[in-house]
Amino acid sequence: MTDVNKVIYDGNVLIDLTSDTVTEEDVMEGATFHLPDGTIGVGALSNETLGNGYGTCSTSSTTTGSTRVVSLADYKLVKGGIIAVKFTYAVPSGSYLNVNSKGAKRIYHEGATLKAGVIGAGDTAFFMYDGSYYRLLGVDACVITDTELTSLETALGL
16 A cells, blocks of 8 residues: 555654645645645745735825725735835824724834834835734934934034
């Protein structure tokens, strides 16, 4: 009898795929793996289905606690998913993100709800979904204004 779903060495079973339930959707896109019947499968899990992606937000509300609406191609809301969002308008304090109508989730930054001025107009912000909230990981914009930079240069004698 041949066990194509097992690796046996010196009479010991080293690997047993008999009850393995892995499918193409469980393995990264393009990666190969062995199905329980011994045939080779090709993964179909895309980066987007891991909760990663890029989108834009043009929600213009300045109301505290308002919801920013974002669309991402093939987005799946999963714990640990990381997204980048380019904001047309500044994001007010206490805001929420609602990505692909998956439900509004509050934005947290440094252990608290987002404060005004952290994400400005034109900024791209990076978030990780923790299972309850979108945690702000960073913003691509410079956090100092031209006026502040000039004042700093003057103070330093530059």
